[in-house]
Amino acid sequence: MSIRKPPFPRLLLNNVSCMRNGQQILSHVNVTLHDGGALVLTGANGAGKTTFLRMLAGFSRPSAGEVLWNGHDIQKSAIFHQYKLQLNWVSGKDAINDKFNVLDNIQWFELLEGKHGKAMPALELMGLGRLAKEKPKMLSMGQRKRLQLARMLAIDRPIWLLDEPSVALDDEGVKILEFIIAEHRKQGGIVIVATHLPIEIEDSMLLRLPPRFPRRMSHPDMLGRDMDIS
Numbered sequence: 687m688s689i690r691k692p693p694f695p696r697l698l699l700n701n702v703s704c705m706r707n708g709q710q711i712l713s714h715v716n717v718t719l720h721d722g723g724a725l726v727l728t729g730a731n732g733a734g735k736t737t738f739l740r741m742l743a744g745f746s747r748p749s750a751g752e753v754l755w756n757g758h759d760i761q762k763s764a765i766f767h768q769y770k771l772q773l774n775w776v777s778g779k780d781a782i783n784d785k786f787n788v789l790d791n792i793q794w795f796e797l798l799e800g801k802h803g804k805a806m807p808a809l810e811l812m813g814l815g816r817l818a819k820e821k822p823k824m825l826s827m828g829q830r831k832r833l834q835l836a837r838m839l840a841i842d843r844p845i846w847l848l849d850e851p852s853v854a855l856d857d858e859g860v861k862i863l864e865f866i867i868a869e870h871r872k873q874g875g876i877v878i879v880a881t882h883l884p885i886e887i888e889d890s891m892l893l894r895l896p897p898r899f900p901r902r903m904s905h906p907d908m909l910g911r912d913m914d915i916s
């Protein structure tokens with residue numbers, strides 16, 4: 687009888703540290719993610735949530751440890767070329783082209799991906815179907831976020847890196863976000879979310895990054911003091 691080795695986790699952060707601008711931001715982080723897995727990153731402002739996502743996206747190199755995708759170090763260029771095609775990144779910088787209309791903003795990315803046909807259904811799902819022919823400058827902040835999420839759905843890559851995805855979304859928008867995350871995971875996708883806002887993601891791992899500059903005084907102590915910032 688042959689014993690099959692367990693498969694590699696899809697993503698493994700193995701004792702990873704990361705510097706930014708000469709400062710240690712992340713120290714000795716270990717995370718294992720299999721298909722369908724989800725990780726929620728929380729922590730104070732400046733704790734390193736975006737740095738974590740940037741590192742997974744390959745924008746920052748780990749200063750120690752390694753990020754493995756299917757058991758391969760993403761820093762190796764041949765691996766990175768394949769790995770980056772797995773990623774979908776949503777952040778505060780929305781990369782929406784104001785010269786294109788809403789629909790074209792998605793179809794342009796679909797064209798680059800060699801995919802087509804999902805732009806309009808994705809807009810409908812995100813509640814933007816009636817705005818498809820409008821210019822993005824007609825959209826509110828929350829609608830722009832919905833457009834980003836629609837683009838992510840249409841492009842349909844397996845690993846979602848979401849930096850504060852629910853900022854500017856109304857309650858319905860958050861529910862749709864939670865729904866698309868759950869559906870993506872059912873298809874075997876992986877979702878990593880950095881957030882300050884509550885979000886319901888079933889069976890997700892939670893990683894709370896420690897504050898980098900802990901306060902010497904608690905908030906109630908500070909609020910009780912006379913304000914003197916001179």
Ligand SMILES: Nc1ncnc2c1ncn2[C@@H]1O[C@H](COP(=O)(O)OP(=O)(O)OP(=O)(O)O)[C@@H](O)[C@H]1O
Nearest residue numbers: 706707711729730731732733734735736737738898
């Ligand atoms: N562009 C940058 N260049 C150099 N260092 C940076 C840069 N942006 C952030 N940092 C440093 O990295 C640290 C972590 O920042 P990061 O954006 O990862 O935190 P965060 O947890 O996402 O914060 P927030 O909750 O405010 O979004 C910051 O404290 C800052 O010192």
